Amino acid sequence: xxxxxxxxxxxxxxxxxxxxxxxxxxxxxxxxxxxxxxxxxxxxxxxxxxxxxxxxxxxxxxxxxxxxxxxxxxxxxxxxxxxxxxxxxxxxxxxxxxxxxxxxxxxxxxxxxxxx
Amino acid sequence: xxxxxxxxxxxxxxxxxxxxxxxxxxxxxxxxxxxxxxxxxxxxxxxxxxxxxxxxxxxxxxxxxxxxxxxxxxxxxxxxxxxxxxxxxxxxxxxxxxxxxxxxxxxxx
Numbered sequence: 001x002x003x004x005x006x007x008x009x010x011x012x013x014x015x016x017x018x019x020x021x022x023x024x025x026x027x028x029x030x031x032x033x034x035x036x037x038x039x040x041x042x043x044x045x046x047x048x049x050x051x052x053x054x055x056x057x058x059x060x061x062x063x064x065x066x067x068x069x070x071x072x073x074x075x076x077x078x079x080x081x082x083x084x085x086x087x088x089x090x091x092x093x094x095x096x097x098x099x100x101x102x103x104x105x106x107x108x109x110x111x112x113x114x115x116x
Numbered sequence: 117x118x119x120x121x122x123x124x125x126x127x128x129x130x131x132x133x134x135x136x137x138x139x140x141x142x143x144x145x146x147x148x149x150x151x152x153x154x155x156x157x158x159x160x161x162x163x164x165x166x167x168x169x170x171x172x173x174x175x176x177x178x179x180x181x182x183x184x185x186x187x188x189x190x191x192x193x194x195x196x197x198x199x200x201x202x203x204x205x206x207x208x209x210x211x212x213x214x215x216x217x218x219x220x221x222x223x224x225x
Contacts, residue, residue, distance in 0.1 A: 033213075042120070042204050042215025043160065056212065091159055103148070105213060107159040 002027070004108030006092050012114045018080035021111045025073065025094030032069060033105060034077050035091040043091055043107075049075065079113075087115045119143060120207050122216035130224050135192040137219050139205030142186070148208040149181055149188045153201045154218065160204055163190070195223045 005024040013019050025032050030051050035043035046065065048056040051072040060067065064083070069075040079086055089112050093105040122139050129135045137151075148167040152160035166172045166179040166188065178191040188207075192199055202218040 031211075041217050042206070044215070045212060048211065089159075103208065103211060104150070104162060104165060106162065107152075110159045 004092055004094055004106055006090075006108040006111055008111055009109060010112050010114075012116065013082055014116050015084055016081040018078065019082050019113060020079075021077045021090050021092075021113075023075045023077070023092030023108060025075075025092070026096075026106055029094035029096045029106075030072070031095045031097065031103070032075050033093040033095075034067060034075070035093060035107075037089045037091055037110070039088075046077070082113075082115045084115050087113055089113070118216075119214040120205055120216040122203075122205050122219045124217075125219040126222060127219055128222045128224060129195050131195060131197060133195050135195050135199065135221050135223070137190040137192075137203050137205070137221070139188045139190075139207075139216055140186055141188070141205075141207045141214075143207070143209050144183075144186065146186075146207045146209045149179070150206040150208070150213070151177075151179060151190045152204040152206060152215075154204055155201045163203075192221070195221075197223050197225050199223050 032049040034046040037043040047060045047067050049069045067077045089110045091110045092108045095103050095105045120141050150165045151163045154160045164174045166181045172179045176193045180189045200223050202220045204218045205216040206213045
């Protein structure tokens with residue numbers, strides 16, 4: 001079974017430029033998550049989707065960040081304009097709901113963003 | 117107070133020894149508890165989860181949960197150099213997974 005796929009793996013941009021990240025979850029996983037991970041910290045949730053619906057976007061900085069999951073499968077996370085402080089690893093994860101009593105999330109390889 | 121706290125580390129153990137990782141959480145309503153392993157430059161990889169009080173064993177790994185004390189731990193028996201990584205504790209409450217900052221483990225050959 002293929003895992004969570006993300007692209008690009010690395011991205012270097014100048015501040016104020018836009019950037020987009022793409023995620024394809026594990027087949028059959030209805031729930032998709034975007035996380036941000038800073039160096040030396042654990043991942044922090046940005047947004048959670050159940051199918052096409054964003055059910056938790058309370059931590060998404062909506063002034064510059066946006067996300068979509070139009071057909072309930074792939075998802076795109078966008079930053080416009082990017083700031084220096086956005087440099088981090090952006091992780092996508094997916095889950096299939098309750099599995100043996102726990103909603104296990106599986107992570108993609110991440111996109112490492114560097115804003116210059 | 118952070119939602120999930122882990123012992124700061126780094127933790128250095130000799131090969132073959134037991135590595136003990138600790139995690140405390142603040143929300144008593146938390147339902148499920150996860151341990152992820154993250155190699156440098158890689159994404160988190162699930163080791164195991166636990167949701168009932170007591171011990172759960174999977175190979176060389178044992179997770180221990182004490183909800184009354186709001187404490188979860190991970191034991192790695194017979195530590196190998198390949199176990200050298202950062203271990204993230206994650207706590208789930210109402211579908212939201214909150215992570216600790218991680219404990220870095222180095223296994224000395």
